[in-house]
Amino acid sequence: MQHxxxxxxxxxxxxxxxxxMALDHLIxxxxxxxxxxxxxxxxxxxxxxxxxxxxxxxxxxxxVNFKEExxxxxxxxxxxxxxxxxxxKQKARANTTSLHPIExxxxxxxxxxxxxxxxxxxxKLQQAILTLPEKQRIVFNMRYYDEMPYEQMSEVLxxxxxxxxxxxxxxxxxxxxxxxxx
Amino acid sequence: xKHNEDxxxxxxxxxxxxxxxxxFGLPLDYFASFEDKLxxxxxxxxELSEFPVLSSLKRINVFTVPENYFNSVKHxxxxxxxxxxxxxxESVKLPVYSELDEEYKKQLHxxxxxxxxxxxxxxxxxxxxxxxxxxTFAVPEFYFESVAERVKESVHAxxxxxxxxxxxxxxxxxxxxxxxxxxxxxxxxLSVYFxxxxxxxxxxxxxxxxxxxxxQEILNNKAISNFDEEQLMDMVDVNSLGKQLxxxxxxxxxxxxxxxxxxxxxxxxxxxxxx
Numbered sequence: 001m002q003h004x005x006x007x008x009x010x011x012x013x014x015x016x017x018x019x020x021m022a023l024d025h026l027i028x029x030x031x032x033x034x035x036x037x038x039x040x041x042x043x044x045x046x047x048x049x050x051x052x053x054x055x056x057x058x059x060x061x062x063x064v065n066f067k068e069e070x071x072x073x074x075x076x077x078x079x080x081x082x083x084x085x086x087x088x089k090q091k092a093r094a095n096t097t098s099l100h101p102i103e104x105x106x107x108x109x110x111x112x113x114x115x116x117x118x119x120x121x122x123x124k125l126q127q128a129i130l131t132l133p134e135k136q137r138i139v140f141n142m143r144y145y146d147e148m149p150y151e152q153m154s155e156v157l158x159x160x161x162x163x164x165x166x167x168x169x170x171x172x173x174x175x176x177x178x179x180x181x182x
Numbered sequence: 183x184k185h186n187e188d189x190x191x192x193x194x195x196x197x198x199x200x201x202x203x204x205x206f207g208l209p210l211d212y213f214a215s216f217e218d219k220l221x222x223x224x225x226x227x228x229e230l231s232e233f234p235v236l237s238s239l240k241r242i243n244v245f246t247v248p249e250n251y252f253n254s255v256k257h258x259x260x261x262x263x264x265x266x267x268x269x270x271x272e273s274v275k276l277p278v279y280s281e282l283d284e285e286y287k288k289q290l291h292x293x294x295x296x297x298x299x300x301x302x303x304x305x306x307x308x309x310x311x312x313x314x315x316x317x318t319f320a321v322p323e324f325y326f327e328s329v330a331e332r333v334k335e336s337v338h339a340x341x342x343x344x345x346x347x348x349x350x351x352x353x354x355x356x357x358x359x360x361x362x363x364x365x366x367x368x369x370x371x372l373s374v375y376f377x378x379x380x381x382x383x384x385x386x387x388x389x390x391x392x393x394x395x396x397x398q399e400i401l402n403n404k405a406i407s408n409f410d411e412e413q414l415m416d417m418v419d420v421n422s423l424g425k426q427l428x429x430x431x432x433x434x435x436x437x438x439x440x441x442x443x444x445x446x447x448x449x450x451x452x453x454x455x456x457x
Contacts (some may be wrong), residue, residue: 023334023337028330031330035329036317051327053333053336054330061340117318117320118316125313139306143303144315176307176308176309
């Protein structure tokens with residue numbers, strides 16, 4: 001399917017007759033980017049699938065109020081990030097049996113995840129990333145894997161560029177230390 | 183007219199051969215071919231003489247070649263000659279950089295710079311720098327092909343479960359904004375009601391000053407019995423005392439008794455008695 005520009009998708013959405021088509025194009029264009037962004041936060045595929053669907057439903061319901069002051073993809077990323085974090089909080093609240101924090105549980109689940117194909121060093125890297133606090137983890141993933149410019153990250157996470165740079169370097173330092181010591 | 187050799191001899195800057203011969207050289211058989219060339223030239227001139235306009239035009243080369251074309255031709259020929267030894271490689275068409283548009287070149291430049299910047303950022307973290315940046319997560323087969331359908335189903339399910347008109351009206355009436363407004367009005371109404379109620383209740387014992395205490399309560403308090411007259415005067419709320427006294431004794435008297443009069447006409451004992 002040919003990828004439409006954000007403006008074209010929004011134009012399709014504004015016409016009631018072509019709203020379904022707009023939804024199709026929106027999903028086709030952003031499903032993979034959002035999936036991988038969410039996956040790196042919630043780790044498990046099934047959880048990612050749930051969060052991805054919730055994200056698109058929220059996007060669809062909120063699109064009517066979307067003001068084109070920000071770009072569509074930054075708005076989508078923001079919703080996906082918030083949905084992922086909310087999901088993790090709910091999961092942590094629901095899991096009353098474990099004494100460990102949710103990140104530890106995610107780290108342990110990686111070892112037996114059938115949809116994780118990394119070798120030992122890649123597993124170590126993921127475990128190192130999972131030791132980071134929530135915000136630092138998101139910043140690290142967006143910069144290291146998605147190679148997103150700080151300016152875009154600033155729009156998505158609503159944080160200053162300086163704070164993001166500092167956050168990334170602290171995160172990278174912690175990951176490095178984890179890799180060296182483990 | 184002087185001989186040619188004499189002319190040369192007159193020219194001091196010409197390095198004459200020591201044997202006296204001319205130092206200028208000529209192409210081989212120059213004079214042999216000169217006649218033919220001259221004849222051809224005359225023929226052409228004669229031909230063109232029939233076309234005066236054409237013959238009047240200056241004969242110049244109006245075509246140009248790209249810069250450094252003739253320099254690069256030599257290298258291109260060498261390159262082609264070398265490639266003939268590798269037929270498969272020869273069949274591959276080389277990308278021609280000049281065909282790329284300017285916008286792409288700019289983007290490429292920016293993209294390369296950005297990647298260098300990203301790599302430099304990671305350089306201080308040696309282990310992290312050495313690890314391959316790969317996506318180690320996987321998805322089930324044909325997962326992305328099915329996402330759109332499932333999301334659309336969920337979206338339509340949300341649409342179908344839309345509330346009825348009655349629900350919408352009820353939601354509006356008991357909606358957050360209206361509920362907040364009603365709550366606010368209710369709180370204000372309650373506070374106004376209680377404020378009025380408290381200002382009209384002039385029953386003794388609830389005005390929280392010494393004047394409203396029962397006599398027995400004051401007498402029971404040993405600390406108060408040690409107070410002198412001035413201390414007691416300070417502790418009494420004169421206005422409340424006036425009201426209390428008026429309520430008890432002279433309900434029909436005027437409420438505008440001055441506080442100085444009360445204090446002047448009341449001794450400590452009388453005051454305690456009154457209370």
